[in-house]
Amino acid sequence: MSGHSGSSKRPSRSRLPRAVLVALMLALSACQSGNDEVLGLAGDGAAVQDAAPTAPAKAGPSRSAETLGKGPVKVSMLLPLSAPGTAGDGGRKMRDAAVLAMADLGNDLITLNVEDTAGDDGRARSLATGALASGAKLVIGPTEPGAVRQLAGISGTNRPLVLALAENYTGAPGVYSVRLNEADSAAAGAAAIAAKGARKFVLFMAEGEAGKATEKRVANSLSIYGASLAVALPYGPSTGGSEKAVADMTALVSDPQGIVIASGSANPAPLVAALRARGLLGKGITLVGSNRWIEHGLDDPTLQGAYIATLDSNEIGPIAERFRKTYNYEPDVNVAYGYDTVALAAGIASALGPKGFTKKVIESPTGFRGSTGVFRFREDGAGERAMPFFRIDKGKLKLVEKSTAGF
Template sequence: MAKRVWAGANALVRPAQVATPAEPGRQTHFRQSRTLALALIAVAAISGCQSKSGASDVLDPAAIAAPASQASGQPAAPAQLTGSSAATAAPKGNLTLGTGATKITMLLPLSASGSAGENGRKMYDAARLAMSDLGDRLVTLTIEDTRGDSSLAKDLAVKAITSGGAKVVIGPAELTAAQHLAKLSGTTRPPVLALADNFAGGPGVYSVRLSEADSAAAGAAAVAGKGARKFVLMVPAGANAGAIEARVANALSIYGAALAVTLPYSASDGARVVSDMGSLVEAPDAVVVASGDGSPVAVLSALKAKGIPGKAVNLIGTNRWLEHPVDALYEGAYVATLDQSETGPIADRFKATYNYQPDVNVAYAYDMVALSAGIASSVGPNGFSKQVLENASGFRGSTGLFRFRADGSSQRSMPFFKVEKGQLKLVEKQTAGF
């Protein structure tokens, strides 16, 4: 029997049929095409919002297909660059974009030092591109600088959700600030689309980024779908361990599979925990290894010594592995993670506009601004309801197909890969369970 296994509330569901959106303004249907990957759309119409044809009737494909400088008639100025590799200068002056009736506040660490500030400035450029593509006449986006200060981010966020002006808040990117917002009560406040990494979410405060729990659960479900039934989960000890365990256990339950044991480990005792595994579970079909902020290499080395992965035992990694250079010990492991090809069309236009290569921070920020513009277009300024944001069919963006849950977490459908010769080789285009 597995230790500390939850089931039920977090169970995944199967993919929904994608509905064909209608072109706004003309109220006619256009065929699904690759163009849709250039913008965020609701996958199915939302019941009760039919006065404007539902939340899937969001985007003008002609504007989406046009370069950013043509879509709004006003080219977005490139950020100041160093070596054309990333946005490095914090924007100054007026940080209000667009003239639409729907007011949106976005909180970014624009002037923070290090990677936090660089990521914030990338997200700022992504927001400008999304506004140029989709939102200039739909929304008014006010961007505020949190400076990477969690206390300031919390204060700005509280002000934004209590002032009565913003219909939705995008950000903050600071984890502590997002966690504080998730603890606040209130049913009439605007929703928050938090950009913080490793944020679990809360009612009305939605986690945008792919979490390690989602990646681990999707990978485990994909292997269980091929017949594996007995799983071991190795997870870093800490606050996120329970969330990862719950999501993996629930994903496995759909296929009649289960966690035989969950083994929390620390950076110093991974090898010992692997050694103990043999006395706790006999002949597992698969081992899932979450890595948290650290590298999985030490644990993988101990597993390799036991012949894992091998013909009898699959090894399943997570998206967090890929934050480190691919090691030879990754060979043969399965990983469910975001589809980089989804970002291709946006990435090409972003590079052409700002002269540096976008990353996942760009994709998340673009998607949230595009989602907000889409809801404003199809449902109106007051359309940011739980019913719309938590619709089971979800949304498609540059980060793929995703949906928000009532508990504030997000679920993503993503490709399933196997590491072969240091590269991710596609096994399945979409993991089951969405």
């Protein structure tokens, strides 16, 4: 769970007529959880680990647009299909997942136009602008941050909704963040500890706008449980290092019950080591990390015992076995995002038709069930997820709770 920007109140569940909410949830639940015959459930998430992985299609020349399905609702999907490296690999996985979702759910409900951004921000901007003017009811992607920021700056009541796929994007009105980002993870982890009784927190956050977004999310998430941020401190290359950060904290606050470190691209280990050296951990003080810690590895013994709320990449839900059998390579979280966004479009089209693609529907407080769990979008474009809660134990993530506090 994560907080609510600008307010600590839970959103009202009466924003949509009950019949509409029920119809939408039933459509999406059938799409993604209970339909064993269509999805070919694995039965045991661990079975996916036994596959002999191959790989998605390789990077290459820019691809032509691809049209899938013949439904009355037009949807655009912008992916870095021909990009090199991890960007292209992720884009091609999302494309394969979209094809599977269309075959399972969407062929008669939506027409999906998939275009290749090639991982180029300028090309992504151009394609995104074209998608907005194409008559599409929904745009899925792009993954390029600059193009997403451009979309967020475009106003207009007739602009289609956007499910953005950029990394570490925190959302904007009408341009929703699909991927789990650090603000989501840190807020959910802090809330899970606050739900157990901790009330006084310190946040070390990344420098810049990303850190400010994380501060807002963590503070509002804590407020739901009667907890608060005593202080929030930027941490990164220009802040003077770990020792100074810890000294600043001790000068400003005493006896915190929780310390949250969401340091963006900065390795959290030196900061954790400095906290331990001062004796600030292990005395009734809980350490909470973020999903970005995983980028740096969890093997450092100083990280032992910290908590992280994040997705479980080994269990992406009921589509895993179906995907593996279809494509003969391992699914990952990119597959989940690709499948879920197309399935969401199909679910809305099925339940409500073309007129269902509105902010009121997308921002339903009830949320949607996807292959990464239950999620919803807020009016500020941020995504919220119920996700597993882990403790770092000998360099591994050990499951503590199957889901952080629900929304």
